[in-house]
Each structure stands twice: as C-alpha cells, then as structure tokens.
Amino acid sequence: MIGVLLLAGAALAQTSPANKPIESTHRAGPNGLEGWIESYPFEDGQSYPTTLVIAQGRYVIRRIKGDPFVWRWMFWENGKQVAYQTGSLHFNLWCVLVDIPSGRELAHHDCYRELADDAPAWVKSLQDAR
Template identity: 35%
Template sequence: MGTTNHFTRFAVVIGLVVCLCPSHVTAQVRAVTSARIGKDGLIHILRSDGTEFVAPREVSPIQLSDKMDMQVSVREPVIAKDGRTVGWLAEFPNCCTSYPIPLVLVLYRDGTILRRIVPKTGLPLWRWAFLEDGNEVEYYADTVHSNLNPTCELRDVMSGELLDEWHRGKSKTLPGWAEPFAKDVGDLEGPSN
C-alpha cells in the first residue's frame, strides 16, 4: 500500500508540473494585438504577451536576376478573426513595371510563419481575404496588365491544400466564395474573338 501511495503522490506532482509549466506546450497560442509595416519595411506583429515577431524578407518564388529576387516591400497586414493568424502580400521587383508586384501571400500563426502561398499560375496576387475565421484564404491573381488570365483560388491555411479554384473559361459563374473578386475578374467569358 505504501508503494501505491508513493506512486500516486509522484503522479500528482508530475501532473501539477505539466499543468503549471508552459514549457511543455510545443506551440503556444499567442493572440495578436497588432500588426503593422515597420519603418524598416518589414511586418511587425505584437503579441498579447508583449513580444514582437518581425517577419523576414521573402525570396521571390520566380527565378529573377540576383538583384531582383528579394522582397522590396509588403502590403498592409490583416489579422484574421481568430486573433492568431496574420497575412500579408510580399512584393518583388518586376522587369516590366515601374512598381513592385505581389507574388507571395505570407501567413503567420502562433509565433511563426505558417505558410507561403503562391498561386498555381505564378501570377501576381492582387487581392485576398481570410475566410472561416482564418482557416481559409481566398485570392485573386492575374496578369500585370490587361486582365488576361484572371484566377481565383481558395486554400486551407493549415495544409495549404487547394480547396477550389476558378479561372476564365472554367465556368460562366463565379463560386460564392469568389464573388468579392467579380469586379476584378470582369467578363467571365473573356475577350471575344
């Protein structure tokens, strides 16, 4: 009976240590209090515990010259309704425009970069939004000029899995989730020949 009592006390002590010690948690949930573009041109995320995460510069997903492969700017970050997930567009130089173009949607959650999303087409992402409280993202990608290849994609944030997509020629109607991009897409059938 003494051994059982000793074992029970030991189990209770271990249980208390695990419950009271936050280091046993591998990925702590950290609420985001703000996200902004800093004077350094990088994304700064302030967390509820007072710590700050500064996102590193991104490398272009498209092979460019050595001088053009690094992020030159970012677009304003958006905090998802879950209060843990933040997203922003990373912009890169483009040979044929006087302005940088957004090629990567960067997603942050709980203290780390969770995912970098590039459209299947490799085209710039012009607009995007969180859905399902930050569990999904939708975005509109297209050519730099002329609206030649409008594409809308819906992805799962955790896995990056492509859940649905629309591109000109696939359907004469946009899926419900892609309706916010109707003006961007324009004519669903494309230019007439």
C-alpha cells in the same frame, strides 16, 4: 495567352536575390491570424505582388506564391481557408481557395470574365474584398 505568361515569367526572372520584399500593410484575421502581400522590386523600377504570407502570432505558417502575381485576398471559413486572386498583368485572373493548415488547393474559379449568378460564395466575396 502563352506570350503573356512568358513575358510575366521573364519579368520575374529579372529579380535579384539581393532584393528585399516590400510588405503590404498587415491585415488581421480571425483566431490571431494575420496576412500580407510581399512585393519584389524589379529592374524596370516597378514592384509586383508575388507572395501571400499568412502568420499566426509571430510565426509564418503559410507562404503562397502567385501565378505569377497575387492581386487580392481574404480569409474564409473563420480563418481555416484563404481565398486569393492570381494571374499575370493581362488577360487572365483565377480565384483560388486554399486550406491554410495543409496548403492544399480546395477550389479554383476563372475570375477574368464576369461572374455567373451561381458562382461560389467565396468567389463573390473575394470580388468585393479590398
């Protein structure tokens, strides 16, 4: 597990400040919110989704860095919160719930294994999100 995280960290270290992020399609949310993922190209020719960006109007209100990557996300609680999946390329996956205005982490859940029947509703919804 530690080796996987070190490899992911090493891959992130290969980025150059000159690299411009590649934005995913912007997804509309409630109350004028929108969100997208920024991916950064690496020396290996791949690009990896590292940052979730939340904006309202033309202003970015929250940037959430993956640990190290952001795989899937959705708005929750009528846009007051955002849920996202984060993890390395292999062997770990966490679901995280964040309060958008404060940026505070509200909850996290191990999503690498099959979800239990009593998993929180936001985690189950995130598993079905695009």
